[in-house]
Amino acid sequence: MKKFSIVIAGGGSTFTPGIILMLLENLERFPIRKIKLYDNDENRQMIIGEGCKILIKDKNPEIEFEYTTNPEVAFSDVDFVMAHIRVGKYPMRELDEKIPLKHGVVGQETCGPGGIAYGMRSIGPIIEMIDYMEKYSPKAWFLNYSNPAAIVAEATRRLKPNSNVLNICDMPIGTETRMAKILGLSSRKELVVRYYGLNHFGWWTDVRNKDGEDLMPKLKEYISQFGYLPPEVVDKQHMDPSWIETHKKARDIVKLDPNTLPNTYLKYYLFPDYVVEHSNKNYTRANEVIDGREKHVFGECKRIAMEKTSKNTTLHVDVHASYIVDLARAIAFNTKERMLLIVENNGIINNFDSTAMVEVPCLLGSNGPEPLKIGNIPQFQKGLMEQQVSVEKLTVEAWIEKSYLKLWQALTLSKTVPSATVAKKILDDLIEVNKEFWPNLK
Structure with a gap:
């Protein structure tokens, strides 16, 4: 059986050790001959890299x-690029969250102004890495799970329409893992789901087991009381205080459309006032990660490298990583x-923009994804999605055209922002701190 060569782009990420552990656990299903890490932060990657060297x-x-x-060393002789970069790292994420909150607006890394700021930083480096892949390994596939996936996916559609790029997100995977636990099933793979939307902005319309039994009634009953918090912990990654609150809030989101089950991120768009009221403007999700996950992963990689053994390591396979082998396989x-993938609509949803990047079930094979038809969607979801997809498209247009006006329009159109006045104040603050990363807007 062929053995594959992989480069993990974003090698200095806190998620890299979990991805490598997951790859090592699945060698029978997906044989590997070479793993490379690529990052532009040499010091950060060295700590992770030395720990991963011992793990392997x-x-x-x-x-x-x-x-x-x-780049030439990283992208030569590879079959897959697994990309999970965070441009500006956690200090910029902290600003993405705290600047909007200062103006009374949702501060979140992928939603609202924070997601727009992060997207403006991510587009250039993602396109650059696809170029490297096509130069040095033209037959390889680029598996992108870098956030904000919706904006990145729209950018790849616009700028790299014929490239071997797949955009995917772990959030529905994590929610389906919770659904399985709520139902008493051993794995989300026992579920067959129907789902549609944009990334971090979608709805499950049907959940069944392999025998075709409708599991939606039981799920709705539970989630209307407890949200997506299962009776026992599913994964450590999404159980910090801010995540527990997010999982709980699903019980309120579901009331807006009792026929479906929502993606948890919809709380930021449907209850922005609640989110701001319950946010700590001085200690956001970025601070939780810096003080928790960041310290743990880097500390553990340093310990492993120093002791030259990974015995008794506390590093573990992340939910974030669990689907990547399935994707590559x-x-x-x-x-x-x-699998749920982010693909160009092109008629999958009849009554929606054909050029929108939508998240839907697809059958994935060697020639890429074959999306499953959704048909027409209700007016409520359609209206929300049209507003949000316009935000994403305007953000990408602003990056391509270096347009201040289009980025102001994108922020003004976001459902999380109350007015054009507030949007402009946030934009001007974001421009000031993103000079190193954004195009010079005119």
Whole structure:
């Protein structure tokens, strides 16, 4: 069986060790000959890289491993690029969250002004890496799970329409894992779902088991009382205080359309006043991650490198990572696995913009995704999605055209922002702190 070569772009990420552990646990399903890490932050990647070197040596020493800041070294001789970059790292995420909150607006890394700011930073580096892949490994596939996935997906549609790029998000995976736990099932893979929307902005319309039994009534009954908080902890990654609150809030979102089950991120658009009221303007989600996950992962990688053993490590496979092998396997072995992917609408949803990047179930094989038809969607969802997809398109147009006006329009159109006046104040503050990362807007 062929063995594959992978580069993880964003090698200095706190998620990298979990992805490598997940790859090592699945070698029978997805054989690997080489793993490379690529990052533009040499010091940060070195800490993660030295820890991962020991992890691989202890668990599977025949796999080649290296980490590099050289694009030619990183992107040559690879079959898959697994991209999860965070441009500006957590200090910029903190500003994405705190600047909108200062103006009484939702501060969140992928939703509202914070997501727009993050998207403006991400577009250029993602396109640059796709260019590297096509230059050095033209037959490879680019698996993008960098946030904000909706804006990045629209940028790849506009700027790289013929490239081997797949955009995917772990959030529905995490929610389906909770659904399975609520139902007493061992895995989300026992579920067959229907879902549609934009990334971080969608609805489940049907959830069944493999025998075709309708599981929606039981799920609705539970979620209307407890949200997506299952009776026991599912994963550590999404159980910080801010996440617990997010999972709970689903019980209020579901009231707006009792026929569906919502993506948790809809709380930021449907209850922005509630979110702001319950936010700590001085200690946001970024601070939770810096003080929690960041310290743990970097501390553990340093310990592993110093002791030269990964025995008794507290690093673990993340929910964030669990679907990536399925994604790569589907392309490598033409499995036609059913997965939620972000693809160009092109008639999947009849009564919606054909150029929108929508998140829907697809059968994934060697030639890419085959989306499943959704048909018409209700006016409520359609209206919300049209507003949000316009935000995403205007953001990408603002980046391409270096347009201050279009970025102001994008912020003004966001359902999280109350007026054009507030949008302009937030935009001017964001421009000031993003000079190193954004195009110079005119």
